[in-house]
Amino acid sequence: MGIIKATKLVYEYLKYNEAGEAQEKNRAIDELSLEIEPGQFIAVLGHNGSGKSTFAKHINGLLVPTEGTLWVDSMDTSKEGELWKIRQKAGMVFQNPDNQIIGSVVEEDVGFGPENLGVKTDDIWKRVDDSLEAVGMTAYRKHSPNKLSGGQKQRVAIAGVVAMKPRCIVLDEPTAMLDPNGRKEVLKTVRELNQQEKVTVILITHYMEEVVFADHVYVMDQGHLVMDGTPREIFSQVEKLKEYRLDVPQVTLLAHELKQAGLPLPDGILTIEELVDAICQ
Numbered sequence: 001m002g003i004i005k006a007t008k009l010v011y012e013y014l015k016y017n018e019a020g021e022a023q024e025k026n027r028a029i030d031e032l033s034l035e036i037e038p039g040q041f042i043a044v045l046g047h048n049g050s051g052k053s054t055f056a057k058h059i060n061g062l063l064v065p066t067e068g069t070l071w072v073d074s075m076d077t078s079k080e081g082e083l084w085k086i087r088q089k090a091g092m093v094f095q096n097p098d099n100q101i102i103g104s105v106v107e108e109d110v111g112f113g114p115e116n117l118g119v120k121t122d123d124i125w126k127r128v129d130d131s132l133e134a135v136g137m138t139a140y141r142k143h144s145p146n147k148l149s150g151g152q153k154q155r156v157a158i159a160g161v162v163a164m165k166p167r168c169i170v171l172d173e174p175t176a177m178l179d180p181n182g183r184k185e186v187l188k189t190v191r192e193l194n195q196q197e198k199v200t201v202i203l204i205t206h207y208m209e210e211v212v213f214a215d216h217v218y219v220m221d222q223g224h225l226v227m228d229g230t231p232r233e234i235f236s237q238v239e240k241l242k243e244y245r246l247d248v249p250q251v252t253l254l255a256h257e258l259k260q261a262g263l264p265l266p267d268g269i270l271t272i273e274e275l276v277d278a279i280c281q
Contacts, residue, residue, distance in 0.1 A: 003073055003168055003200050004036040004059060004090075010067035011054055011223075028054040030223035031068065036216075038167065041194045041201045043211035043231075046220035047245045052204045055220070056172045059202065060090040073167060088117065090168045091161035095176045097145075097153035106148075106156055107132070107141040113164040124163075131159040134197065135189045151182025155189050162193065168200040169193070175207060183207070208235075208249045212270045219244060236268035251275050 009032040015024040029051045036042050046052040057063040058070050061083045073089045075082040094100055103109025107128050114124045132138045135155040145153055154174055161169055171190065175183040187210055194201045203210065211217055217234045219227035221244045227234055234241070235248050238256045248256070255269040255278070265278050 001071060001074055002035040003038045004034075004202070005071045006032050006034050006055075006058075006068065007070075008033055008068035009055070009058065009065050009070055011051075011058065011063060012066045028223050029058075032220075032223070032225050034218060034225060034228070036200065036202065038200055039194075039198045040215045041191070041213065042203065043214040043217045044202065044204045044220060045206065045208075045211065045217060045234075045246060047206065049222075050220040051223040052220050053172050054223075056092070056170050056202070056204045059168070059170050060087050060092050062092070088164060089166055090170060091164055091166035093154070093157050093161055093169065093171045093174050095173045097150070097157040100157045100160070101145045101153060104144060105141075106137065106143050106145055109145060109156060110141075110159045110163050113160050117164060127163040127165070131163040134162055134193060135159045136185075149182060150178045151185040154178065154182065154186045158186070158189060158193070162197075162199070166199070168202065170202045170204070172204045173206070174203075175205070175210065183210070206246075208247050208252075212249060219246070231270060232268035235270060 009029055010027065011029040013026045013028055015026060017023045032055065044052045044055065054063065058065065058077060059072060061077045064078050070077045072086045075086050077086055101109050103112055110131055111124045111128045114127050132141055135158050137152065137155050137159060140148065140152065145156055175186050178186065190201055191213060193199045205211065212231050214231055217229060217231055218225055219234065226244060235252045238248050241248055249270060251272050252269055255265050255275050259265045269275050269278060
């Protein structure tokens, strides 16, 4: 079994009237089945309301399935007795780092998670050192998080999760509130964690450029898994992605339009370098 496995996962939100009575059910995830192997970099795409963030919240037990099962490292997330272990295995990074940072000093914030896990003091500081180094924030360890940029805050939030030594990190649109430079900082950090520390990464996003280097991509629409494959396989299907109201990386779209205009180019070009090489050939 993979580190994350969903089998016919269903989640329904209930809508209540003013009297507090359940009136309507909204199925945010509809029989989703997938399996993620340890060490993979996974991207989950979908427009607003597709169910991707609802799926993310299932991975560390913030939501419990209405039907079906989600396993994290062979543990069933619907079993309350397993939640403590599950949340040690799967860390979560949200859109807004201000909602996740609670310390007044960077190093104290990063050490907060391990302290709650009962880690010994000497080991906590080693984890803080290693985590800040991993995200490139060692120089800011004595700073107040309030004085950091958005990208730096998000890297501190990631360090706080890394310090708890999870096997998997789920990032729910972590760059949505950042400028282009902040997005680059955070993505570089996430890729290095995946490649060097072998942490399984699940990136929930609607920025197409962020998924180019993923091992596998899942596309969701109205709670269903509608496409999956490598980034090249997914972005080769430009017209199909448009049907699901999704864009493609700008260079991929340019290559697609040049091909339609008669230039003999392959499908699924992902980078500027690939496009230049294809045109030169």
